Amino acid sequence: MKIAFLTTDNREQFSDYDNPVPHFGTAPQALLDGFAKFPNEVEIHVISCTRRKMDTPEALAPNIRFHQLLVPHLGWGRTGFAGCGLAVRRLLCKLKPDVVHAQGTERDCAVSMMFAPCGPRLLTIHGHMARIAEIIDARPFSYYWLVKKLEAMAVRRADGVVAITNYTQGRLRDNARRTWVVPNAVDASFFEVNATGQGDLVICVASLSPWKRQMELIDAFDALPEEIRPQLVLLGVGEESGYGAEVVERLATRPWCSHPGAVNRQELKNWLRKAGLLILPSTEDNCPMVILEAMAAGVPVAASNIGGIPDLIEHGVTGLMFDPQDAKSIQGAVTRWQENPDETAAMAARAKQVAGQRFHPEVIARRHLEIYREALAQSGI
Incomplete structure (x- = not known):
């Protein structure tokens, strides 16, 4: 089973371009650590976009490959991350993964999932952008106002949403095609x-x-x-x-x-x-x-x-x-x-x-593999 795993390389997010080691959010990284324990069952392709080329290993584990996509500044927030989405789409056309799984709606990953030419397309919600926008009374066209809109669009376009708590599942029940409740993995x-x-x-x-x-x-x-x-x-x-x-x-x-x-x-x-x-x-x-x-x-x-x-x-x-x-x-x-x-x-x-x-990484990774199989069976692929 081949999975395209769309996540943010935090070196890009924090302009840590001189760091030779990719590092991701704590939850996605723990999940990847779990996947590494199942080399005979899954092949993971981690895909991250960047504005500047960085030192990047081709493999993070025997069954986990890493793809760094260089996207010009114009392809980021000012264009709704369209440049990132197009770059990811081109790579996915070559990789032909069985499942595309995006991590979070705060940045480019959700948009890239929506551009994916193949499915099933899954999305994990980590932070509720709509709820935060409500709490701070986000002004129209401000950052949280925009990501609130993006979150709603991504949820509707995804073939399924991994809800990391029942709270998330309850908030998305009316808009998501399908949901699974699986907590984050801990390092x-x-x-x-x-x-x-x-x-x-x-x-x-x-x-x-x-x-x-x-x-x-x-x-x-x-x-x-x-x-x-x-x-x-x-x-x-x-x-x-x-x-x-x-x-x-x-x-x-x-x-x-x-x-x-x-x-x-x-x-x-x-x-x-x-x-x-x-x-x-x-x-x-x-x-x-x-x-x-x-x-x-x-x-x-x-x-x-x-x-x-x-x-x-x-x-x-x-x-x-x-x-x-x-x-x-x-x-x-x-x-x-x-x-x-x-x-x-x-x-x-x-x-x-x-x-x-x-919450152990192996437990959470195993559950994700079950979800990927369920999503593939439902799609008829």
Whole structure:
């Protein structure tokens, strides 16, 4: 079975052109790691577009080939990624894959899927652009307004959508031809992290944005008694203006809270080793990778009871959930973690076991192979 796997090479997204090693989003990379375990069952062709030519290996694994397509600047956002779509189409005509599978709707991958001359054409939804556009009240023709339109078009054109949570499936049920619910895979190396659990350290891993609600989290911690208030570390990209700047400004008078900035995968593992709790107060989230990573590492998790998060953790069994709009609910989760260390340690141990059963790359890759076969059978190919 030959699969065309359309994804973003993050060297292009972050202008990291001198890096000789391709790197993809954490979820697509973990899925590719899983596919590498089945060399006799699947041949993967990873396809990524770039504005500048970079050093690129021909193979990422014995059964995974990599194709880098050079697309002029005009073929990107200003033309709705039409140049990327045409370049991918030309390659697909040569490869003749059995299935075309695009990862995400934020950039060019969804457009390239729509240009595909062969099928079945599948799409995985990672972040809900329509929901984010609603939250920030995106202006007409702004970035999120445009990707909202793109997302709706791609869902309608796809032969099937891989919904990584029941939340996604519910949002797409009326527009998608067919859906499957399969969670993201987690990088297997996170299972090797030995969390020691520093009792007074809470980490929040997310870009500084209105729907991640770091300011509201700081306010909730403000109201905790000073003698029991834990250290809070915000890890993630923060813009120099707007919401990110407001969050950083609040930290100036709060020595118990800090923002070291964005972290790479190894740095995140180091933070997880010493964290006592991962907290995520989002009002919009689908399948946040950091929850899966914390579960795999054995770190207790407290997160919002919204979006796809209830698919990932069971309250009181593998983690704690709270209402992100209610400061007392957030405080209650933190207090329960502080006052019941044996209970939360048991939750973290169960969560690690569940993560191995549900989110390991081999488990998720195997399920994708089943989906590809189902899609081929349905198409009659």
